[in-house]
Amino acid sequence: MEDTENLTKVCHNCQSEILTSNHYCNYCGQTQNAEEIETAGFKWSNLQQLALFFVVQVLLCITPAIIKENSIFFNLSLDVVMAITTLIFFGYSWAENKYLLKWPAFSLKKLLLFIVIASLASVIVQYLVTHLNLILWNKTQSYYDTFSGHPYGKYLMILSIAIFPALFEELAYRGYLMQKLINIFDEKQAIYISSFIFFIMHFSLISFFWLLPFAITLGFIRIREKTIWYGVIIHFIFNLTACLYELVDYDELQHLLNSLQ
Known part of the structure; x- marks a missing residue:
C-alpha cells in the first residue's frame, strides 16, 4: 500500500x-x-449581495408605511423603482441568470393546466381572505380603492397588482435571489429561504396560509422547469384573477348602494 x-x-x-x-x-x-x-470567498461575495438585496427590498416595502402615501402616482412610482432595482440586481449577475429567461421544453398543455389551477386557487384565496378580514377586523381590504377615482383606474390596478408583480417579483425572488441562494445552499434550502423572504416582504400575517405555499410552489416549478416564465404566467393569472374578483364585487357593491339610495 x-x-x-x-x-x-x-x-x-x-x-x-x-x-x-x-x-x-x-x-x-x-x-x-x-x-x-x-x-x-465566492460564498461570502454572494452573501454580501444577498444582504444588499434584502436591505433594498425592505426599504422599498416599508416606504409606503413611512411616507403614508397611497395615491396612484405614488404606487406606480414605487412599482417603477422596484422594477428598476430588480433589473439592476438581475443584470449585475447576468451571466448566471440569463438561462432563466429561456423556456426549454415549453408545453402548452402544462401552461394551460397551470393557468386553470392558478385561477381557481386565486378565487378560493380571495374568498377566504375576504371572510377572514370580516371575521377578524369586521372590514374588507380593497386594492381598487386607490385606483377607483381615475378614469383608467381598472387598467392601472391590473398594471400595478398583476403585471408588475408577476414579472418583477419573479425576476427578483425566483430569479436573482434564488440563484444567489443556490450558490450557497442546496436547491430545496434555496426554495424555502427565498419563499420565506418573499412572504415577509409582503408584511401581511393573514396571508401566511396561502402566500408561503404559493411562493414555495413557484420555487419548485422554477427549479424543475429551469425557467421563470411558468412562474411569471402563474403569478400574473393569480393576481389578475384577484383583480377581476375584486372588480366584480366592487361593481356589485356600488350597484347595490346606488339601488338603495
Missing part, C-alpha cells in the same frame, strides 16, 4: 516541494487550501 503520509506536492505560491498533508508551505507560509478559500 502506498504511504500517503510521505507523498509530496508543489506549493502553489513558491513552487517548493512539501508534503500533501501540509496545510501551509514550510518555506513561504502560504496556505495550501486555495480551492476552499476561493469557494469561501
Whole structure:
C-alpha cells in the first residue's frame, strides 16, 4: 500500500516541494487550501449581495408605511423603482441568470393546466381572505380603492397588482435571489429561504396560509422547469384573477348602494 503520509506536492505560491498533508508551505507560509478559500470567498461575495438585496427590498416595502402615501402616482412610482432595482440586481449577475429567461421544453398543455389551477386557487384565496378580514377586523381590504377615482383606474390596478408583480417579483425572488441562494445552499434550502423572504416582504400575517405555499410552489416549478416564465404566467393569472374578483364585487357593491339610495 502506498504511504500517503510521505507523498509530496508543489506549493502553489513558491513552487517548493512539501508534503500533501501540509496545510501551509514550510518555506513561504502560504496556505495550501486555495480551492476552499476561493469557494469561501465566492460564498461570502454572494452573501454580501444577498444582504444588499434584502436591505433594498425592505426599504422599498416599508416606504409606503413611512411616507403614508397611497395615491396612484405614488404606487406606480414605487412599482417603477422596484422594477428598476430588480433589473439592476438581475443584470449585475447576468451571466448566471440569463438561462432563466429561456423556456426549454415549453408545453402548452402544462401552461394551460397551470393557468386553470392558478385561477381557481386565486378565487378560493380571495374568498377566504375576504371572510377572514370580516371575521377578524369586521372590514374588507380593497386594492381598487386607490385606483377607483381615475378614469383608467381598472387598467392601472391590473398594471400595478398583476403585471408588475408577476414579472418583477419573479425576476427578483425566483430569479436573482434564488440563484444567489443556490450558490450557497442546496436547491430545496434555496426554495424555502427565498419563499420565506418573499412572504415577509409582503408584511401581511393573514396571508401566511396561502402566500408561503404559493411562493414555495413557484420555487419548485422554477427549479424543475429551469425557467421563470411558468412562474411569471402563474403569478400574473393569480393576481389578475384577484383583480377581476375584486372588480366584480366592487361593481356589485356600488350597484347595490346606488339601488338603495
